[in-house]
Amino acid sequence: MLTQLSINNYALINQLSIDFSAGLSIITGETGAGKSILLGALGLVLGNRADLSSLKDTSRKCIVEAKVSIANYNLKDFFNEVDLDYESETIIRREILPSGKSRAFVNDTPVTLSVLNQLRTQLVDVHSQHQTMQLADNSFQFSVIDSLAKNQDRIASYRRGFQQLNHHKKELQKLIAIQKEANKQYDYNLHLFNELEEANLKIDEQELLEEKLEKLNNIEDIKLNLSEALELSVNEEIGIQNLLNTLENRLDKIAPFSTEYQELSKRVTSMKIEMDDIVTELEDANENVEFNPNEAEEINDRLQLIYNLQKKHDVNTNQELLDVLEDLSVKVSQVENAEETISSKKKEIEGISTKLDKVAALISKHRTSSAPKLTKELQFLLTDLGMKNARFSIKIKQTANYFYNGKDELEFLFSANKGGNFGELKKVASGGELSRIMLSVKKVLSEHTQLPTIIFDEIDTGVSGEVSNKIAAIMQQMSRHMQVISITHLPQIASKGAHHYKVFKKEINGMTTTNLKHLTEGERIVEIAEMLSGKDITESALIHAKELLANP
Structure with a gap:
């Protein structure tokens, strides 16, 4: 207030x-x-x-x-x-x-x-002749009938579900759009995915193959140098292994005389052991060095496949190729599983729709039961306001569509003349009639809801x-x-x-x-008398004003 x-x-x-x-x-x-x-x-x-x-x-x-x-x-x-x-x-x-x-x-x-x-x-609700056009607004008409039907809590519940429904519908449309776009690329993505998967790539494979190929391409030099290294190590006259044996014997003889000689002898022994290991590995390496033209060709082919795939996908490493493979796997999977996802989303929407239908039916039921009461009260008030032949018809039609406040379509139809046809308020009611209708509507609402x-x-x-x-x-x-x-x-x-x-x-x-x-009371008499007769207030106007105020 x-x-x-x-x-x-x-x-x-x-x-x-x-x-x-x-x-x-x-x-x-x-x-x-x-x-x-x-x-x-x-x-x-x-x-x-x-x-x-x-x-x-x-x-x-x-x-x-x-x-x-x-x-x-x-x-x-x-x-x-x-x-x-x-x-x-x-x-x-x-x-x-x-x-x-x-x-x-x-x-x-x-x-x-x-x-x-x-x-x-x-x-505050400021109501002027201009606001009477609100009567023709469908939202206002719904607010009137819903106030009488006390549908506020039901509509609040419905709107929460309505928002969920719209949210899930948008998600469904997004899923369908993604599927449609993904379908266009599916065959190509599947080809790329299969190509990479069949390649059976490993993260460090490229480096290992490049090293192995380099070894095969220089096999003659490797063989020659390994042979010479082995000869230097095991030659009976000048070989490192033989010289270390001799050195070890010499130091062993003087080791008992000093800890210094003992330490030197131990170090030489360690060198001899290390040299023996080296000789063993040189012998193994020399025996295993063998040029295999088929193996070189296979490695070449494998590397070329890797290089071609990297170039095709604009990457530089096998790890990046494996990342591409993972991304393609997701895209292919999205398409292959899209129907299931879409089907699941449709079931969610159906569930929400079923619940909404129940609430909407309840809203509609209360609207329908309240319409005759509203019609009767409005017609009674309008008769009192000099519109004796005024008739209202409120039509409520349930539809299959979901609106923000239910599933109904609503029409306020009006006829001002006896025997006249019903028509839309905004088309058949004059400005003065609309004012009285709006006054009647607000009167009814004031009895059923807390108006400002x-x-x-x-x-x-x-x-x-x-x-x-x-x-x-x-x-x-x-x-x-x-x-x-x-x-x-x-x-x-x-x-x-x-x-x-x-x-x-x-x-x-x-x-x-x-x-x-x-x-004040006296000032009111003068004001009303002036409203009755104008600036020149007559005695009869004063008497009439007093009579009006005496019968509020």
Whole structure:
């Protein structure tokens, strides 16, 4: 509930602060007095965009502040979601600086306009003749029928499933697209994969083969040098092995005479043992050296295969080729296993769809059972508002399609004339009729759901007499459940308010300013009399005004 509105340096308002109360409040004033400015200021603090033209004095900042009582609005979860401190008496402030920069605060915490706009939908509903076109909006129609059907929790559950369904459908489409693209490359990738797999590559194979081939290509030099090395080692006259034997014998003879000679003898013995090993290996190497032209050819062929594969895949090592093989294995496997993956995803979607169908059917059932009640209440209210032949028809059709709020298609059909055909609201209802229909819809909603503060901006335009009394009566009834503020030009409606405010212009030092005043009982009589007879208030107008106020 809006409890206070303070405005500084906005449009024609220099400084203004006004308190509001529960029940029905009325705002009146001459045309051009500034009623639209009040709504503009309220819209600004609730998130409308602003510019420097909003400043009365462009050298000072504009501040609009609204205090709202939100204890009954169940907004704690919302405040937690947007990281705001919850206060039962919440203060919303909007500032426009001379530079044109705009700032917004909720309980002194800076907020974005997006957060402010989310909050406004739960606080204040400004209803003007322009907003009556909302009646033709299918989303609004669904919100009306679902409020009566108390479908909010069911729809919240459905939407969670709906989001899951869309997510899995997107994943399925992605899988199908990947499969389609992969299928185009499958045969080629499979050929490359088989080619690499058949090659049976090993990480260090290339280096070993290159070394072996190098050995085979120089076999004659190797054989010659091994033979000569062996000859130098084992020759009976000058061979290293024979010389070491002789050296060992000489040192063995003098070893007992000194530890120094003993150490030398040991070292020579070690050299002799090492030399014996070398001779053995030289003999083995010399015996094993044999040129095999077939082996060289096989190695050449194997290396050429490796080189060709590396060039083909633009890599330099066998390890990189093995990485390519692994990547190709994944691609081939994806295609070969795609049907199974896609089939599994389809089963998931079917499972979610089955659950959604059950929730959607329940939503539809409650809508269908609530439609006659809504039709009856609207037709009763419209009859009261002078539309005696008005008839409503609400058509709910279950479909196979999944929408954001269920699987139904909804139509609000209307006929204003006796015997007339039903048609879409936006096509067959006039502006005045739409205003009364919207008033009736809001009246019904006020009894079935927790609506925010509602402001009616001259929706009584074009009506008079008994109908205006009925409109006022409906507003009074609504004000038992919520705060209702009505900007009106009709004395019949103005007299029904629990509180009455007047918007007026005043000139001070050559400057025109807009002001708002909470009227006393005596001032209300004068204001309503003026609404009845004009500036020249007659005695009969005063008497009539008193009568209207005496029968609220």
